[in-house]
Amino acid sequence: MAADGKRVSTPAVTRVEDVDLGVLDDTLSFFIRALNLAVTRDLDARLEGMEVARGTGKITALFLIDRHPGIRPSVIAAAAMKDRSAMARILDDMERHGLIRREPDPEDGRVQALHLTEKGKKASQEVQAIVRQSRDFFHDISDEEYTQVIDLLRGLYWRIVKAHQAKGTKL
């Protein structure tokens, strides 16, 4: 810091650990976006070769359909923070791989009721085991800290999800 308390530019750095993040150091979105890349990479590596590998929405869809048979695409889209069209493509992919079935909802003709196939159920079980293990990626933080971050982020997550559906944000 300079005498007036303002940060000044520092000489060229050669190693990452010498980098001063400046404004970004107090910016939540920066860390979320950076960690997103790391976490996604790790998850992709763990899912290597599986049908739900690569991409973000498939796992969410798989699990939610498993837990809520007959759930509709738009609900999954909202939970995954994607728009309906993005989710439709993911479901296309999963259907093509024989993981899910799209059935007409008896109550509402516009709606689809999603179900896992036998193959899908098996995949869901396998993937759940893998996802549980993904906590290892953060092996060097304590359970307390892990729980603490999750609790905070879960709060943010639900607030945003609910806000969007409340004012019908077209996501």
Next chain:
Amino acid sequence: MAADGKRVSTPAVTRVEDVDLGVLDDTLSFFIRALNLAVTRDLDARLEGMEVARGTGKITALFLIDRHPGIRPSVIAAAAMKDRSAMARILDDMERHGLIRREPDPEDGRVQALHLTEKGKKASQEVQAIVRQSRDFFHDISDEEYTQVIDLLRGLYWRIVKAHQAKGTKL
């Protein structure tokens, strides 16, 4: 929960807020990936029309070059958790927009020393103001909570960044 303590599948849900996230509810990567989408959307809206809008690495590059003139691409890549080729493309874009200059590093012929142009410096100032405001996206959480999450995520961030450079992970 069923009597044996195991969760069972619940009937089809129609609203997001009734969704049970199951395993995902205890999975940090799920929340990071979901929040990444929300946060990115918000940031894109705020940067609407600016030359660094859309995409994740430009802001990081802009700020780091501003703070560390002469910094090299690979260091920015590491800080942004991207690989070198991804960062090269971002720098291409910024150079095309006249925000940065790529100069040869006098010390090492393989290396580039990056600098902001006047236009780049101006952009950096404007964008910093916007990024600071992006805290508003989390308007309904207290400063204490905001600081708390950031502190935790910052720790994870640095651990991962350093681990990667330590064992030369090819990102």
Next chain:
DNA sequence: CAAAATTGATTGACACTATCCACCATATTT
């Protein structure tokens, strides 16, 4: 009840991303 508006899902288009691999030039190690 009929017309109008809304909703759920899909599709096409477009720009951007992440990853991997190969490549080149320059440094460093042996």
Next chain:
DNA sequence: AAATATGGTGGATAGTGTCAATCAATTTTG
């Protein structure tokens, strides 16, 4: 001097996010 490692580029490929348009079914409303 030869082998190896490093920094940066470029191509290829698969995937993403967004927007607008479309279509059918449902709900609203006049």
